[in-house]
Amino acid sequence: MVLAIFAMTALVLAPSYVPDFYVSLGISIFKYTVLTVSWATFCGPTGYMSLASAAFLGAGMYVTALLGETVPLPLIVLLGGAASFLLAFLAGLASLRIKGIFFAIFTLGLSEGLKGSINWWEISRVGRQGRLVVSASTTTIFYTMLIILVMTLLTSFLIRRSKFGLALRSIGDEEDAADHAGINVNAVKVITFAITSFWIGATGAIIVTQWSYVDTQVAFSVFYSFIPTVMALFGGIGNMFGWILGAVVFTILTELLLTPFPYYYMLIFGTVIISVFLFFPSGLVGLATKWRQRERVERDATV
Amino acid sequence: MPLCEGEGVTKYFGALTAIINVDFHIDQGEIVGLIGPNGAGKTTFFNLISGALAPTIGVIRFKGENIAGLKPYQICRRKVARTFQSVKIFPTLTVFENVVIGALFGSSTLGSRAEAEAMEQLQFVGLSEKKDVLAKDLTVANQKRVEVARALSTKPELLLLDELVAGLNPTEVGEIIELTRLIRDKGVTIVMIEHIMRVIMNISDRIIVLHHGEKIAEGTPGEIASSKRVIEVYLGGE
Numbered sequence: 001m002v003l004a005i006f007a008m009t010a011l012v013l014a015p016s017y018v019p020d021f022y023v024s025l026g027i028s029i030f031k032y033t034v035l036t037v038s039w040a041t042f043c044g045p046t047g048y049m050s051l052a053s054a055a056f057l058g059a060g061m062y063v064t065a066l067l068g069e070t071v072p073l074p075l076i077v078l079l080g081g082a083a084s085f086l087l088a089f090l091a092g093l094a095s096l097r098i099k100g101i102f103f104a105i106f107t108l109g110l111s112e113g114l115k116g117s118i119n120w121w122e123i124s125r126v127g128r129q130g131r132l133v134v135s136a137s138t139t140t141i142f143y144t145m146l147i148i149l150v151m152t153l154l155t156s157f158l159i160r161r162s163k164f165g166l167a168l169r170s171i172g173d174e175e176d177a178a179d180h181a182g183i184n185v186n187a188v189k190v191i192t193f194a195i196t197s198f199w200i201g202a203t204g205a206i207i208v209t210q211w212s213y214v215d216t217q218v219a220f221s222v223f224y225s226f227i228p229t230v231m232a233l234f235g236g237i238g239n240m241f242g243w244i245l246g247a248v249v250f251t252i253l254t255e256l257l258l259t260p261f262p263y264y265y266m267l268i269f270g271t272v273i274i275s276v277f278l279f280f281p282s283g284l285v286g287l288a289t290k291w292r293q294r295e296r297v298e299r300d301a302t303v
Numbered sequence: 304m305p306l307c308e309g310e311g312v313t314k315y316f317g318a319l320t321a322i323i324n325v326d327f328h329i330d331q332g333e334i335v336g337l338i339g340p341n342g343a344g345k346t347t348f349f350n351l352i353s354g355a356l357a358p359t360i361g362v363i364r365f366k367g368e369n370i371a372g373l374k375p376y377q378i379c380r381r382k383v384a385r386t387f388q389s390v391k392i393f394p395t396l397t398v399f400e401n402v403v404i405g406a407l408f409g410s411s412t413l414g415s416r417a418e419a420e421a422m423e424q425l426q427f428v429g430l431s432e433k434k435d436v437l438a439k440d441l442t443v444a445n446q447k448r449v450e451v452a453r454a455l456s457t458k459p460e461l462l463l464l465d466e467l468v469a470g471l472n473p474t475e476v477g478e479i480i481e482l483t484r485l486i487r488d489k490g491v492t493i494v495m496i497e498h499i500m501r502v503i504m505n506i507s508d509r510i511i512v513l514h515h516g517e518k519i520a521e522g523t524p525g526e527i528a529s530s531k532r533v534i535e536v537y538l539g540g541e
Contacts, residue, residue: 163407163408166396166400166403166404166407167404167408169393169395169396169400170393170396170400170404172395173392173393173394173395173396174391174392174393174394176355176375176387176391177387177391177392177393177453178393178404179374179375179376179379180353180354180355180375180376180379180384180385180391181376181379181404181405181408181409181453181454181457182376182379182380182404182405182408182409182410182411182457183376183404183408184374184376184408185376
């Protein structure tokens with residue numbers, strides 16, 4: 001708790017004291033942590049693998065692209081979240097009866113389909129691809145993202161602690177039995193899927209103001225669909241600490257490797273990911289637990 | 304009025320008829336045995352009552368209300384609970400979490416009252432000391448107890464038990480039979496599918512016999528044991 005307050009204070013003061021590079025890095029870390037925690041709050045316990053994160057992020061970005069000139073920024077961010085919530089709700093209604101790999105492909109199709117549809121609309125109706133967007137200062141983006149991050153963690157914490165968290169886990173374990181134990185499984189799935197998608201859309205709405213221009217290739221990049229899954233597994237899918245750790249370490253690793261090894265970084269990256277998955281299937285958290293256990297065994301042995 | 308009754312209940316799977324025109328009634332406080340050879344449609348019959356399947360034709364009434372075609376969670380909340388032929392617990396949840404779900408969702412009990420309810424049911428089935436163990440780490444017999452406790456924590460008036468003693472050793476069978484009697488004594492009406500004749504004859508007030516999806520006999524254990532039709536079905540012959 002003390003640590004959390006200390007960390008928050010440090011983060012709040014950071015933009016005034018640290019170089020711009022670190023502020024930008026902070027924004028990246030916040031962004032990926034929001035994506036990963038939002039994704040994992042629903043997909044972790046239920047085992048429903050959503051590849052729709054890009055659709056939710058992109059929806060938020062396009063809300064800013066369309067309304068950024070006329071609506072004030074805080075409202076835009078909330079509208080971005082609302083758009084994402086609505087999209088997830090409709091997608092949930094249409095898809096949550098399908099399971100496993102079919103759900104994953106459906107959500108991937110949703111992202112790609114939305115990208116294609118908006119692209120078609122821009123070309124044939126608007127007459128140009130992409131749009132100019134309003135820009136905000138790095139400091140504004142940093143603080144907005146910090147608030148979104150805190151809200152995401154709070155949302156995730158509250159869902160996991162409530163009876164809906166238990167319902168999500170039971171759905172992941174044995175959906176039929178959950179239904180027969182009185183859980184309205186479709187309602188629980190659709191509503192939590194929509195709620196956890198809210199802050200992804202909000203993130204899209206603010207993050208897009210970093211650039212002066214956005215098009216469908218950037219907004220709905222399939223990279224954003226897969227990265228939350230990779231980060232959550234990398235850190236450890238079992239708990240929130242693992243998700244945050246995965247997102248933070250992964251983002252920093254990307255930044256560290258990208259500058260000195262622009263050509264090899266994907267290669268090094270791939271090797272790191274494969275090693276973690278092969279040798280530590282429960283992610284970084286699992287790795288830490290293993291180390292701690294070994295230490296304890298050694299200590300006990302010497303006594 | 305019977306607690307639960309069906310009229311002309313029929314279920315097709317494509318061209319296959321799993322249940323044909325079955326009329327039945329279950330009275331308050333009974334233990335009804337449901338028997339029949341493999342493939343007779345016993346589990347399908349349970350699936351129709353509990354909402355896992357909707358009947359193609361027919362009406363199923365519970366306390367006078369037609370429940371045919373309702374979803375499993377809706378039927379559960381109307382106080383019909385079930386267990387499964389192959390155990391369906393939540394393996395990565397603790398025993399306590401498995402059971403508290405029934406109270407939280409099945410009977411909409413809140414917070415600490417739900418926890419107390421779950422503890423009471425765990426005590427009843429004899430698992431209170433294992434409440435913090437992951438359900439997957441239990442023996443099959445104890446996993447079946449978890450299923451029963453979860454079903455009971457939804458506060459059912461009708462409980463459907465699908466082959467509760469299958470795969471258990473003789474001692475465990477005896478304990479589970481005793482448990483079934485205790486559940487009835489609490490005022491819960493029970494329909495049970497069982498293959499072991501000794502068990503079903505011993506415990507049932509009334510028996511319904513299914514064969515190829517049809518109800519071919521119904522009566523007290525004594526009547527069923529001496530029914531020519533039933534003996535033909537079980538032992539073969541013309």
